[in-house]
Amino acid sequence: MTVLAVSDLNVHFTTGAGELHALRDVSFDVSENRVVGVVGESGCGKSTLINAILNLLADNGRISSGSIEFSGQELTGLSRRQMRELRGPGIATVFQDPMGALNPVLPIGRQMRNIQYRSGQAKSEKDMRSLEALKRVRLPDPEAVLARYPHEFSGGMKQRIAIAMAVMMEPDLLIADEPTTALDATLEVAMIELLKDLQRQIGCSVLFISHHLGVVAELCDDVVVMYAGEVVERGSTREVFKNPGHPYSLKLLECDPARQTARRRDLPTIPGELPDLNHRPTGCIFAPRCPHRGKECADAPPDRQLDESHIVRCIRAGAV
Amino acid sequence: MNPILEVRDLAVTFRTGSMLNRSDILAVAGVSFAVHPGETFALVGESGSGKTTLARAANGLQEISNGSVRFDGYRIDGMPARERKPLRRDMSMMFQDPVGSLSPRMRVGDLVAEPFRIHGLGAGSIREETVRLLSLVGLSAEFVHRYPHQLSGGQARRVGVARAIALSPKLIIADEPTAGLDVSVQGEVLNLLNDLRERLKLAIIIITHNLHVVRHVADQVAVMYLGRFVEIGPTGKIFSAPAHPYTASLLSANPEPDPDKPRNRISLSAEVPSLLARPSGCEFHTRCPWVGGKCGSQPPDLRQQDDRRFSCHYPLAPGAQAPVKEVSHG
């Protein structure tokens, strides 16, 4: 079953310099019990995508066409209020900065109790559930954590608390936006292990946004590669990482210094810059930086299916 | 060849607390190393390990409480600012935040020209020098009119490099030069630094938490934990056979973009201890998967073995696997 289905999503922003076409024909699915990673570099539209899903686009932005379905319910056009109803048991979020989820002036216990306002349980039962959640994220001494304030914790522990609050709601979909980016590598890997375990325990789907290919390879079942507001490739993690069909995915993987096992004098790069999205080229979005571009790339490339779930937006998909 | 920078037994202490309740925090302790011309020296460790403090101390931005720092033969710790100023021409620093290390109300041209102005150099030809430096780092002359907020992260980083090499220094200290940059741009900056190092016979100290980067650019690497070196030596050797468990766990905590890669991860229990409550004995013993009898009570010395040094009672044999143990969740 599909938990989240995004199809042909287009998002525009009205800016001083005209209409900015931030997302073009974005489609992908998050199936039940799957962890889907969205990767791409800065400016690829990851955050816009999340904001569009959560109905948090800035005032000058709008979904111009397409649909976002969550468990069969259309999300585009919902009011902020209706969206809020869905948050929690439906969709929970974890962001890069855990302080976004934590109120600095309330003790952790109060905050965890507050987000259970819908449950109608007694205070002690709520606290029991909070404890349970803190144990799940492996925080030492959870009883003491309840009485303490956010500033008394390190960044990694705050992120664990934020995750505890998200999973306590047992959501159908967890959206995690770069939750490990601000952490050290040792904490980052611990957090990945934790997210994997929690996902298995709760059985939720996860939409995991990251720029770190290694983290995505390790955590995710499926990958969506974004470039300049388009999904250039999607498929299972193995397909995309082992057999990338889009020149951009290929280049991106090559650039990761972790991919280079032998020490080398010059690290690979992708020459060129992101296109100006105020004047989005009609043809292939990656063509100006693509080493394999040809005449046919001046037309909008089709979404080609390489495999059952492996879809690549390139006229020469798989041939490069 | 004489080292360009020689640090001996360096310590940095921060004083915190109120007047009545004063305590000293030892941020860096007993650190010794040398960097030679044309060499890249990497400092790695988790946040709070004292990397940045050490770099600032080596640069003279941070007062030290013990030891010595020699640059190009001159002892620079404790040197009055006026005497140190001419030496600053030969030593430059790049800071973590590519945009934040550029003064927000100055144009790129003025930012690149600033080292010349500070040292009263290049009068009359500053404009030409600036344009030359920008082209050296791959930016066109049009950039001189831009403000920092009009630059991308990669472009701002290039401006930072141009500033750092403006006066043809002998040493560049680069604090997280790839932080906040996309992978496709990271390579550009590292290649640029590498290039300049070869062409200008620069020595580079690179501070980073990204070990993949270290493997490609560094000749020597030093691993820091709670302000001390736990292992230091040639990059190749340390990467292929780390002797210190902390080095080994850092190396294993490096997600690689390969879904089929077997992951022999060494998971560290607990978090980094506070500098205010340093553990007894070996300071890593609270998190070490190989912790043994002596570790909790006796601090290990930094001992020399061939061309590397490490501080561990029970150094790892090459290819060691983490001992399997029950992970207590609590």
Added chain:
Amino acid sequence: MSAANSDFTRPARRPDFARAFDAVRRITAEPLGALGIFLVALMIGGALFADWLSAYEPGKISPRDRFLVPSWQHLLGTDQLGRDLFSRVLHGGRIALTVALFSTAVSLLIGIVLGLIAGYGPRWLDNLLLLLFDSIKSFPTVMLALALVTLFGPSLTAVVIVVVLVNVPGYARIIRTQTLALKESEFVTAAESMGAGTVRILRVHILPNVLGPLLILTSMDIPVVIAIEAGMSFLGLGVRPPTPSWGSILNDGFTAIRDTPWIAIAGGLPIILTTLGFTFLGETMRDVFDPRLKRHA
């Protein structure tokens, strides 16, 4: 940064002009901002062209024309000495504006210097200056004014000194706080690492970044200054008669407010209007330019 220090300003001048123009456009786009600009312009125009706009000398006494009701001859009527109130209000505006601009400029200058010293200097000096600011601030303005007048006698100088004393602690504190924050910023450390001296760091790297918010605040302080001048003149502590001041006009009208209310109105209305004008302008500027108040990039 000053043009003298830059080799890279020339071709970029046009965007600067465009930006200034854009700023004015953004202020006038807000109804309150447009009203603010209109009122401030009215006041400045009136003060600048006072001689040209009114047919009468502000200090000319004409006993036959005492207490005249507003008319086409005397737009705001006349006072107890038969002086034309419209002319006195316009010339009073000159005094108000001069005092406001001059004393604000002096306060800014002193505030910036002390703030930079407190923020960038050694800790003990910072503490000493903070103590000084707090002690000055703890004096009620009126007490301060009375004390100074006993020292200097009622005069414009006394007004300026009171304003400076009232304003400097606030300005200095703002500059100090921002300097403290910027002192730790990477671009300042970067300049230090290049060997830049204290003066260069303060002038090139810190000052340009602390000035903007302060100038907006200053424009909101101008009405306070005008009120202090008017208040002191009303109490007889400020401008000496016969020099026209809104405060003294108000005082003249106050004594006979039941019989000749237009005198008090002539003195009070400009105070109210300019206060509103500068406040609207300042608030709009703050809303438009302060990035912290912007919700979306």
